[in-house]
Amino acid sequence: MASIPYFASRATGARRTDATRADGARLLAFGSLAIPIAGAGLPLMLFVPQLYATHYGLSLAAIGLVFFIGRFWDVASDPIVGALSDRTHSRFGRRRPWIAAGGMLFGLGSALLFFPPGTVSPLYLGAVLFLFYSGWTMIEIPFSAWAGELSGDYHERTRIVTYQATMRSLGLLLVLILPTLLEQVRPADIALKLHVVGGFILATLLPALALTLFAFPEQPAPQKHLPRPRFWQTATLIFRDRLLLRVLASDAAVTAGQSIRAGLIVFFAVNYMGLPAWASGLYLLQFVFGVFAGPIWLAIGKRHGKRRTAIAGELTQAAINIALLAVFPGMLWLLIALAAAQGLTQGSGNLMLRAMVADVADAHELETGHNRTGLFFSVFSLASKTGPALGIGIALPLVAWFGFAPKGHSSPAALEGLKYVFALGPALAHVVAAALIWRFPLDEAAHRDIRRALDARSTR
Structure with a gap:
């Protein structure tokens, strides 16, 4: 970006504008979706490869290849979802439709990933990871962007992000505690750990999704008559x-x-x-x-x-x-x-x-x-x-x-x-x-x- 002239106009000594502080309970509701999203990442790396290799007999090479392709899609889809959500115009807003659709995909992917059928194949794991990562991206990117748009105030934005970060830390903590407690009773049962963590994700996803979607109104994006760059x-x-x-x-x-x-x-x-x-x-x-x-x-x-x-x-x-x-x-x-x-x-x-x-x-x-x-x-x-x-x-x-x-x-x-x-x-x-x-x-x-x-x- 070229040098921007407004950085020179510091308005030194100017009074700080008062921020419209969002209610803390609403911010907790809005940030609650971070709990299942953050909680899903750790068991995905810790338990899924081990279970699919030991219990279902998939080779480590096949699992590694499937995860590599899935992660590549996860990375590639981020800017696609980000750009498309910026261009979305609906009476429900720009971010909310993406989060709602992503929540359904993420829930379906989580159910199939953490509660697999009796026999699985690399193709099954690949298809499930595609759903899982697609839903995750469709939630995470618009969710972060919406948080940045809830307020234009410098410090209030930090406060909003802090609520999200605290919910993320809570989600990570809970998925660390649950397997730790299970290890004291059935340390070798990887399948049980996977099912318990999956149950936690699904049980928290639906209420958190509803709380986030209805915590704040989202106004439709203004219609701008600007040339859209390629x-x-x-x-x-x-x-x-x-x-x-x-x-x-x-x-x-x-x-x-x-x-x-x-x-x-x-x-x-x-x-x-x-x-x-x-x-x-x-x-x-x-x-x-x-x-x-x-x-x-x-x-x-x-x-x-x-x-x-x-x-x-x-x-x-x-x-x-x-x-x-x-x-x-x-x-x-x-x-x-x-x-x-x-x-x-x-x-x-x-x-x-x-x-x-x-x-x-x-x-x-x-x-x-x-x-x-x-x-x-x-x-x-x-x-x-x-x-x-x-x-x-x-x-x-x-x-x-x-x-x-x-x-x-x-x-x-x-x-x-x-x-x-x-x-x-x-x-x-x-x-x-x-x-x-x-x-x-x-x-x-x-x-x-x-x-x-x-x-x-x-x-x-």
């Missing part, structure tokens, strides 16, 4: 938007750091610390404290703004990860304390960056005349999916290069290499994420000017 013209505009690219790159770095920690935490607990009984507990502990992270960082964000808060959160996470270098076998208390601290900072950067996307979409609309909020959130989703691939793709080969072997004997030097990658890999990623938005120009004053210009344009 797909490649739109793609060029997106990837020339320097504000968006900085947010995307920062979020990719954030999620890369998170994926390194998630991918190595079990190895660190079992192989370095010698604490196999704590392998799942540490991860669960982090999510328990993560439920409280959203309100904490919302309060900080209201006081200091999104950019400063995101930077503070990322640097705090970097410091916590660096502190892991002081952890040695036998120091369980310090490891627990750092896991709890990690939970309290969890998602701080993701939260602020997600709230920034709607602000950047406003700047884009002012410059181009087109509202592409859905498309912007779809591209943001792509960055969030790229980060974990980068993190795991770098971390696992690196610890293997140090000589670490998950099974069998690893030398003291290899274990030290594991520790350094586990500590410094996420720390470096979080520092990079902070550096990318260090001088991000779209603050509260600049966004206020943008909203005023957009409001003035809409009344012409």
